[in-house]
Amino acid sequence: MDNVKALFKPRSVAVIGASGKPGKIGYAIMKNLIEYGYEGKIYAVNIKGGEIEISGRKFQVYKSILDVPDEVEMAVIVVPAKFVPQVVEECGKKGVKALPIISSGFGELGEEGKKVEEALVETAHKYGMRILGPNIFGVVYTPTRLNATFGPTDVLPGKLALVSQSGALGIALMGWTILEKVGLSALVSIGNKSDLDDADMLDYFENDENTGAILIYMEGVKDGRKFMETARRVSMKKPIIIIKAGRSERGAKAAASHTGSLAGADSIYSAAFKQSGVLRALTIGEAFDWARTLSNLPEAEGKNVVILTNGGGIGVMATDAAEEEGLYLYDNLEELKVFANHMPPFGSYKNPVDLTGMADAKAYEGAVRDALANPNMHAIAVLYCQTAVLDPRDLADIVIREYEASGKKKPIVVAIVGGIEAKEAIDVLNEKGIPAYPEPERAIKSLAALYKWSNWKKSKRV
């Protein structure tokens, strides 16, 4: 069972069905392995043999994995379905540990395919191997620079483990994380879940030192009890966010016809998620918003939230969101008074702290530093409405510098409303692991998700 590790940290990888022809999946996976910088050994296997060149690197093509002269820990299988059983058998003989099976044409086609899957798993287990899939687009683990997918290449490293049941949506989300600067530790396409399933992934990421939070796109689970028990245990350690469509009656029906999973059971999922500490996101955007905060930030040591803003309007918007989400805005005026040092006389140090439209680099620097330093201020939301006084990119630098200097001990979220410079500032912050959003409410709701998870844990500890 420990072989799951070989999915993420294999010392060597073979691509069975490797190809030198652009457009082929066996080419795309080789290319991603090479170009994303995987440092272990890569072997090309294809019944055709010969030699191929990919991204300037030449590979001898072994006709069988049994011909590879060294140890192979992971074998990515992309051969047509009918050849997969034999290939799995050979992998077993070779001593491979983990088998992501990209090939489709199994359980998703019906009962017969399911039986073939079962046989594959039986063979694999006989040799102690674990199967991921079949019917997947692959696996990514950024700490080992492993990109064994046929999706985009340049996944941004970070602390979120992303697991997708849907292949199509999974690849689309992979692109989304790159576009939106969501840093990933891992990306796993679990497809038909013939062997490894969501619960196994939770098991692994629970103890993965590179993962801070887990986000699952789920269409259904096979073994609900196993999943929920695992989720409940893992939630005590790391936050789990789940997107599961099919909330409405018609949505559930559509889901049933799409996945063959049981319709009408959505309320059961909801209740079970809640009990297990799982945060259920209703949209993709919400899920990634929360994930930015949950994967990167420490928990708050108390309930006192401080909002710093240069715009009255966005301060009010953030306050509305905070109240609706049940966040507590710190209101000890004696302590908040410290912010009066960083604003003109017509500013307001009542929380939300309005540094006014005149707030410049110095004002934000001072206010952010004071908020980070005060032990009674447990979480901070920095809001900025783009003005001519302070370039948003400079604000980003200030927040990054102050947060790093403070030792990153409390949660801080940022919202910057504005144009292209604001977007750049948001990207820089996100790349540095400081969750930043283009709207105040999204920052506040993400902070609230962190509090919800924390509070659930506390409720279980008593």
Next chain:
Amino acid sequence: MDNVKALFKPRSVAVIGASGKPGKIGYAIMKNLIEYGYEGKIYAVNIKGGEIEISGRKFQVYKSILDVPDEVEMAVIVVPAKFVPQVVEECGKKGVKALPIISSGFGELGEEGKKVEEALVETAHKYGMRILGPNIFGVVYTPTRLNATFGPTDVLPGKLALVSQSGALGIALMGWTILEKVGLSALVSIGNKSDLDDADMLDYFENDENTGAILIYMEGVKDGRKFMETARRVSMKKPIIIIKAGRSERGAKAAASHTGSLAGADSIYSAAFKQSGVLRALTIGEAFDWARTLSNLPEAEGKNVVILTNGGGIGVMATDAAEEEGLYLYDNLEELKVFANHMPPFGSYKNPVDLTGMADAKAYEGAVRDALANPNMHAIAVLYCQTAVLDPRDLADIVIREYEASGKKKPIVVAIVGGIEAKEAIDVLNEKGIPAYPEPERAIKSLAALYKWSNWKKSKRV
């Protein structure tokens, strides 16, 4: 009163307080007027006289507007507050029609400033002039290529009129519209509303042939009755979206301390908005999402919505959103059967129509065309999850082509989930006035906003 027109379609503009020095507001406004391509005459006025050069164009600087040899329809005032009364008087003598007063230092400082404002308005009205502001960042009207603001230059032309009470947030939103490809007909900073207010803007845009919808960021209204009566009348013709922060108790308190407006009256606003057909958006993102659809699309001729998708998952998400928003998914299978022509046998023509992950350009082209052609399908949501089969940018081209060929008679919204190519496709669609979003729910909710407005109108017509 007809002089409001001169704010948007002036035949000539003077900048009083024009400057040749970068960094000055009087420079930024001249520069935007020139670089955005305003084709009327531009005059520079500054007590210092002389000559200035901006963006390669030389301007004689008149010491007073009275020295300008031609007619001036609009004068943008950027001189310090203490000189404004005299300048307004001179503008009156000159026969100017519209006066955006950028200068601050009036009513926002307190009672004394308010009195000065009142005197300014009295002077203006004596000469038949209308004042916008003071304490504003200016005005944009894209059909006349007029950008008389000190905000960003390249506003994207479109059909949304955007009105902001907050200057700081207004400029930030101006940048946002550029970044997010929201096309504007007009952008108005109304500041202190000493003369022209939100209701006057509604009056104007009601009959403006270039405006399809109006979006107002509001902190409070002075004359609630006037505003609501106007909004109710205008809503019968064009949709109005309002963002008004201060929903929660603490938010309302923060708003009160920020704007001096009455706290606790939020539920009254909500009720009045509803009665007036105004769509209240809770966040900036939601407001612009709706605005894309409401400003660009015709109303649906009936309730039947059809969802086309290549991904089961996003189809289910969209269905959930549709049900929650009260949209009706067309379910006449006899008619929906036409989509079977554009999918493999394992697709589903039940609504949401699942063209499957194999859907290519031909499949989408056929399905979109059939949906547009069928008179029983009243509104269409096209969803696409980025795959290797079809470049999202090609999908965008298909939708643009088919929609234009159909005569744009029914509403169509698009959602594309994916990476950088998806983002580019979304931008292209939005630039062409076809509302496109990166998430299925946002497309569906925007379509629902269009239906809400339509249904409100219908309820008033009986």
